[in-house]
Amino acid sequence: MDNVLVTPAARFAALPDFNFASHFCRVHDGDIALNMHYVDEGPRDKPVALLLHGEPTWSFLYRKIIPVVARAGYRVVAPDYIGFGRSDKFATRSAYSYQKFVDWLCEFVTSLDLQRITMFCQDWGGPIGLRALATLPERFAAVLATNTLLPTAEPPPLGVADWPGTLIENWVNTCRNADDLPISELVAHTCVTRPSPEVLHGYDAPFPNASFKAAPLQITCLIPTHAHLPGIAENRAAWQVLENFRKPFLTAFSDSDPSTKAWEQVFRQRVPGAQGQPHCEIKGAGHFVQEEKGAELAEVLVELMNRTYR
Numbered sequence: 001m002d003n004v005l006v007t008p009a010a011r012f013a014a015l016p017d018f019n020f021a022s023h024f025c026r027v028h029d030g031d032i033a034l035n036m037h038y039v040d041e042g043p044r045d046k047p048v049a050l051l052l053h054g055e056p057t058w059s060f061l062y063r064k065i066i067p068v069v070a071r072a073g074y075r076v077v078a079p080d081y082i083g084f085g086r087s088d089k090f091a092t093r094s095a096y097s098y099q100k101f102v103d104w105l106c107e108f109v110t111s112l113d114l115q116r117i118t119m120f121c122q123d124w125g126g127p128i129g130l131r132a133l134a135t136l137p138e139r140f141a142a143v144l145a146t147n148t149l150l151p152t153a154e155p156p157p158l159g160v161a162d163w164p165g166t167l168i169e170n171w172v173n174t175c176r177n178a179d180d181l182p183i184s185e186l187v188a189h190t191c192v193t194r195p196s197p198e199v200l201h202g203y204d205a206p207f208p209n210a211s212f213k214a215a216p217l218q219i220t221c222l223i224p225t226h227a228h229l230p231g232i233a234e235n236r237a238a239w240q241v242l243e244n245f246r247k248p249f250l251t252a253f254s255d256s257d258p259s260t261k262a263w264e265q266v267f268r269q270r271v272p273g274a275q276g277q278p279h280c281e282i283k284g285a286g287h288f289v290q291e292e293k294g295a296e297l298a299e300v301l302v303e304l305m306n307r308t309y310r
Contacts, residue, residue: 001032005089007206012086015202018063022086025079027107029090029100036108037086038079042070047116047141047309049301050109051078054123054148056183056216057288058085060202064294065120065301072302079108081128083215085206093218098231101219102131109136118142118305120297122290123260124219126150127235133245134238142248142308143273144301146282146289149263152236153227157269160262164225167259175220180210190287192256199291242271248308249273252300254285254293 012018020039027036039059049069051062059078069076080087082104083096090096105128109117117140121129126148133140152159164172175181184200207213224231242249249271253264268274280300285292 003091003095004032004034005091005212006035007086007089007208007212011205011208015060015205016063016196016198018060018202020063020066025108025111027082027104027111029082029095034082034088034104036079036082036088036104038077038108039066040075040077041066042075043073044075046073046075047118047305048075048077048114049305050114050117050119050129051076052105052119052121052125052129053078053080053084054125055219056084056181056186056213057123057203058206060085060205061288061290062294065290065298068295068298069302069305072305074302074305077112077114079105080206081105081124081215083219089206089212090214091211093214093221096215096218096222098127098222098224099234101128102135102234105129105132106135109139115139116141116309118144118301118308120144120146120301121148122146123148123287127223127231130242131234131238134241137241137245140247142250142304143245144250144252144304145267146252146297147254147257147260147287149260150235150238150242151224151232152239153224153229153232158239160266163262164223168223168225172220172223172225175217178217181213181216183207183213183216187288187291190257191292192284192286193292195291239270244272246272248277248304250277250300250304251279252282252289252297254282254287254289256285257287257289259287
């Protein structure tokens with residue numbers, strides 16, 4: 001298909017600490033079948049940790065967390081959204097929408113028949129994953145949220161004051177007017193400690209050139225920053241589900257991510273399952289907290305799953 005690109009497998013050779021087997025699931029865009037890549041480690045009959053990345057990353061972001069959770073006896077599934085990682089990529093930005101990302105994840109979850117899911121969501125993992133939870137609530141047993149959001153364009157107490165703010169607005173405008181993105185530099189720029197060149201290469205690996213970057217360019221433009229934009233009504237409907245979600249909902253935001261920090265309290269206050277949870281703050285990390293504090297987050301996730309499934 002002319003409009004679908006596949007990153008050459010050689011781009012993913014010898015990535016640091018990422019020697020997991022690759023798996024692929026078919027998801028659909030109308031009549032078009034797409035290959036969605038995922039990592040699947042640990043015993044298949046155990047509760048599932050579903051690790052959801054954001055933009056512009058992929059399952060490589062979770063390489064420090066996957067083996068720890070698998071060794072604790074749980075199944076760990078880390079997909080790459082369509083347009084990211086080793087998944088198929090549309091070459092045109094117009095092929096992507098917020099709703100499609102949600103639909104692809106829901107199809108992925110149902111195709112693998114994932115049950116007893118603890119969702120770990122960061123960045124776009126929240127707007128996509130929490131919408132999937134609202135669609136398939138019976139499949140989810142717990143949530144760990146870090147550096148994420150689910151915007152409704154509402155003032156406090158339902159939303160965040162002065163959101164989206166200059167930082168988000170400028171980022172949206174940058175992506176709207178760009179035809180390329182420096183993927184690894186975006187990751188490095190929002191980390192407290194700059195990752196090594198080898199690690200940064202891992203974030204660039206899915207994108208041989210700008211023609212492969214339609215998804216990371218477009219997804220930022222899909223953030224529903226104002227009440228009239230697509231996604232707001234659906235997000236508000238998802239919040240109605242979350243406001244009745246009494247299963248464990250834990251937050252572990254970092255201390256150095258101004259783009260999402262205010263949403264930490266929104267989740268803690270609005271989700272019933274967040275009440276009484278041992279929420280924590282991850283010190284010394286920026287937006288991509290899994291990259292900088294993966295071991296610490298893995299411990300938080302395992303403890304949450306132990307409590308949930310004991």
